[in-house]
């Protein structure tokens with residue numbers, strides 16, 4: 528950090544140490560066992576007060592019904608240590624088939640706290656891992672959205688146009704115009720989270736919309752632009768959806784985040800794949816595994832922008848109520864000391880593996 532001049536008065540911050548509320552991981556993939564055995568502890572070790580779990584497992588295991596979601600919840604619970612107060616937040620994997628009544632029942636019974644929208648095209652192709660069984664007919668789901676609006680069930684949207692002819696780098700903004708805007712118009716009271724936002728135009732739209740809409744932002748999209756995909760040879764470890772964008776988009780999203788805009792919150796989209804899936808010659812799996820050191824990555828970004836006073840709200844406060852959470856009363860501490868990351872966790876390559884980060888997260 529170059530200066531302390533922007534520190535807010537009265538905050539418990541010094542240059543080398545930062546104690547803040549435990550955070551909420553608003554978007555994570557932990558897969559199923561046995562991979563879950565090695566990746567879920569990473570999120571727990573990051574002192575998250577809770578996490579929003581995405582259920583895009585290979586068909587037929589996606590969390591598209593109450594029973595499947597409960598089964599996934601049991602898997603997660605079995606790995607949470609006794610006495611932990613970590614809160615798993617389950618999501619419904621929305622399909623063309625589930626009825627509005629079932630969506631509401633799962634919400635009322637506390638099975639899920641939000642519905643995750645993945646879209647597939649008319650050929651049943653999805654734009655990201657495990658999205659083939661997502662929604663093909665968005666208009667056909669309007670009765671579900673009406674019920675969600677009525678019961679204030681948040682819609683967590685992966686907004687990318689999946690059609691083959693759409694330019695890969697414009698998929699997000701195309702979906703904003705084609706899918707999101709009509710949706711917001713039709714359901715002005717529907718709470719929406721725009722997941723892993725990457726396009727500066729989309730971020731501006733979220734920041735200024737007259738609607739209960741927020742966005743999660745990953746650490747990797749704050750750190751990298753699309754050059755990392757190509758630098759020193761095509762790099763499958765940097766292949767994730769949405770694809771990294773041009774530098775001006777990264778900067779614009781990052782500006783909203785580190786300037787403390789309340790509509791943006793941390794959701795890593797940490798998405799582990801084993802080495803075979805990542806290194807396939809064709810159909811390389813999309814996803815970057817950041818769960819091991821996500822808080823340190825975010826801290827590094829805020830620090831670089833001389834914005835550490837805004838880190839706590841982004842990690843631990845902004846729109847956590849949407850998921851039925853309160854900002855945690857428990858604390859965690861970041862210390863400015865090198866943290867060397869391992870190359871791999873189990874069979875999963877680690878984002879930043881082999882490098883040293885400037886911050887390390889400790890318990891309170």
Ligand code: NCD
Nearest residue numbers: 556655656767768798813814
């Ligand atoms: C995610 C995954 O692997 O499950 N992949 C990714 O590139 N982000 C799915 C998703 O969130 O798009």
Ligand code: ZN
Nearest residue numbers: 554556581796
């Ligand atoms: Zn995801």
